[in-house]
Amino acid sequence: MTRIAFIAATTEVAQTARDRLAAMYGDAAPQEAEFIVVLGGDGVMLETQHRFLGRNAQIYGMNRGSVGFLMNDYREEDLPARLAAAQGSALHPLRMRAHSHDGKTHATLAINEVSLLRQTRQAAKLRIIVDGKERLPELICDGILVSTPAGSTAYNLSAHGPIVPLDANLLPLTPISAFRPRRWRGALLPSAAKVVFEVLEAEKRPVSATADYTEVRDVRRVEVREDRSITMTMLFDPDHNLSERIIKEQFTV
Known part of the structure; x- marks a missing residue:
């Protein structure tokens, strides 16, 4: 049986x-x-x-x-x-390390996506670093997310991000309601990439980070990468x- x-x-x-x-x-x-x-x-x-x-x-x-x-x-x-x-x-899964304003580091895993979202009426202002290189010095937006291929059909798709086949070894990086630069639609990153988000003007423009359903409020820096050990x-x-x-x-x- x-x-x-x-x-x-x-x-x-x-x-x-x-x-x-x-x-x-x-x-x-x-x-x-x-x-x-x-x-x-x-x-x-x-x-x-x-x-x-x-x-x-x-x-x-x-x-x-x-x-x-x-x-x-x-x-x-x-x-x-x-x-x-x-x-x-x-x-x-994706592994998120979120550093909050109180000096604490919060580590958790995401099967669908890691998303950063503005906490107030003020738009978020973010700096994006990929593998140690600054790729976008300033993004003004409602938020941004990094998705797994399995999660690319979930929140990522609703935010007009690309759907990624499971064996593509790619991670969609998708802005949510980008205001500046208005024409930026995101990027497809290698699955081995390490993505870092730095929150600019964090006191004025507070941001939360969420890995699936685990939320960290008032983050200052968020690091995301795929965890191939799991x-x-x-x-x-x-x-x-x-x-x-x-x-x-x-x-x-």
């Missing part, structure tokens, strides 16, 4: 699905399971990935939420066979894998 652990969002539809599947297939403890099945939307999938970072857990999602870009279709029948046939997508595996049905979804999304009108 395949040992499966079920993790569900708090919504009624996700909890009902969990109860039905647990009754059909049993419900192992996550640390003893061969597979972890997540029921809900992309939010609960990200939370589960964060929870099991570094453990190389085999995580398979089924959509019981809204968008569900990171989820497979929900079907109750033949779940062990679907899990056995699923294909893995290997992902690497690999996450998400499982997808063969006919609907993540690479295919990312390519397909680029032709959606």
Whole structure:
């Protein structure tokens, strides 16, 4: 018998699905399971990935939420066979080091993106350094983000950033409502790049930094790079894998 652990969002539809599947297939403890099945939307999938970072857990999602870009279709029948046939997508998170005004350093990981956002009515003013070289001395904007390829279809896409295939080894750098320079639309960086954001006029123009759902307020300097020492595996049905979804999304009108 395949040992499966079920993790569900708090919504009624996700909890009902969990109860039905647990009754059909049993419900192992996550640390003893061969597979972890997540029921809900992309939010609960990200939370589960964060929870099991570094453990190389085999995580398979089924959509019981809204968008569900990171989820497979929900079907109750033949779940062990679907899990056995699923294909893995290997992902690497971003590591953020945010230095706040009180002198503290906050380190955390992001699976989708690291974003900097203005905290008040004043636009943010940022200096951008890539691999030790100043690339933009001053960007006035609502914010900016660095995305993973998997996250390029999320907030990055909403901010008009490019969608990046999983195997492209690129990180989108995308401004959010840039005011000056108005025509700058961002950049595609090598996955090994180290990006540094320095907050200019920080007292007048306070900025927060967020790695997925972990926020640090009043930052002065933020460093972002991909952490290849950590690999996450998400499982997808063969006919609907993540690479295919990312390519397909680029032709959606």
